[in-house]
Amino acid sequence: MNLVEVAGLIKRFKLKGREVKAIDDVSFTVAAGESVGFIGQNGAGKSTTIKILFGAIRADAGEALLMGRSAEDPRSRAGVGYVPENPYLYEQLTPREVLSAGLRLHGIRGVENTRRTALWLDKLGIAYAADKRIRNLSKGMTQRTALAHAFAIQPELLVLDEPMSGLDPVGRRQVADLMQEYRQQGGTLFFSTHILHDVERLADRFVMIHKGEIVAQQSMAEMLASQxxxxxxxxxxxxxxxxxxxxxxxxxxxxxxxxxxxxxxxxxxxxxxxxxxxxxxxxxxxxxxxxxx
CATH class of the missing domain: 3.30.1490 (Dna Ligase; domain 1)
Known part of the structure; x- marks a missing residue:
């Protein structure tokens, strides 16, 4: 089963009075249990594609399915962990409150909610700041909070848009290790990144987008073994x-x-x-x- 499926996606924007095609006939899939790296330069169309998948913007043409449902259907996001490139968290909340509230939205309450909140605050190295307001945290700590929330719900599908953004080298290593652990436990992973070494390590397959068009899709094993x-x-x-x-x-x-x-x-x-x-x-x-x- 494909947990992500996009076919013929087209999205245009207005820029200084002229129409710009952000993505043009973008098509790919992510099967259950697969790890796919989505790569491309800044402005290539990665975030636009992911935003369409989560209903943040609408495509002008084409189809986007998430968990077998239309991306415009809120039910498609059940069981999905998602961290956008620039996560926005309510500034008046604390990391502990963000995780606990997110878990409750996914039906996880009581002792299990408390356990998972504490576990993932610790795994992402933010337990010491668990009760500080988000507005007082650095970009890196905010990113860790968003990632902890996505992992804590134990998603069937994990979608990460530039997950290493704002993290120091230690944080990047921690997150890469958690992504690898999630992948090895059978989770489905779809992530965009500028760090190509992470794709080589973490992805079964890569999808490359350039100027809004898919220019390559290939298994990492096939690419490396063919040399x-x-x-x-x-x-x-x-x-x-x-x-x-x-x-x-x-x-x-x-x-x-x-x-x-x-x-x-x-x-x-x-x-x-x-x-x-x-x-x-x-x-x-x-x-x-x-x-x-």
Whole structure:
């Protein structure tokens, strides 16, 4: 079953008296249990597409289904956790009140409400600020509160629009780990991000949008497995044949995937230490090739 399904979406806006097409014939799906990364430059149409999915704006043409219902039907959002790019939370509430109220809206009350509220405040590192007003929190803490609310309801589908926005490196790592945990437990994840490394780690598949149009959709496993050459970096006293300096005592070179076992043995024999071996064509290469061409 597809929990997200969009077909032929078109949305136009007026800008300085002229019509601008924000998205043009956008189509893709997210199946139950799947993790899909939605990538593209600023202004590519990611947030517009997600807003249509949640009924915040209406498409001019096409169809958007969420949980098998029309995106304009409020019932489509039952069992869905959502964090927009710039979450707005009532400033007079506290993180504890935001989570507790959100859980009650999803029918979770009493002891279980209290337990989940405390659990997710702690998991997102905001327990110490649980009773401060939202208006007194930083952007990063507000983002953590919105994320804690989305995770706490234990959604069947989790939709995150730039979830790392405003977070420090520690917070980004925590959220990435929670997304991975949610994914591994069978949850369905659809997220947009500028951090392509997160897509490589967290997504089963990526959908790339550029200037309002879908330009690529592919399984991460297929993309990475199709690469016959690996970029290898190691730390050692000297360069092996075919390697060049990358940093002080760090060497970099290309190696056919089939030759990697022999290369690892050579590194061990020379006393060198492998740093990493990655496919020559990463998602970043694909992104630059399609967007900057």
């Amino acid at each position: 016959s050459m690996l970029v290898v970096r190691y730390h050692g006293e000297a360069a092996l044949e075919g390697f060049r300096p990358d940093a002080q005592q760090i060497w970099k070179g290309l190696c056919p995937r089939t030759d990697l076992p022999a290369l690892l043995q050579r590194l061990q024999d020379s006393g060198a230490v492998l740093i990493d071996a990655q496919p020559q064509s990463t998602l970043e290469n694909v992104f630059e090739g399609l967007v900057l061409k």
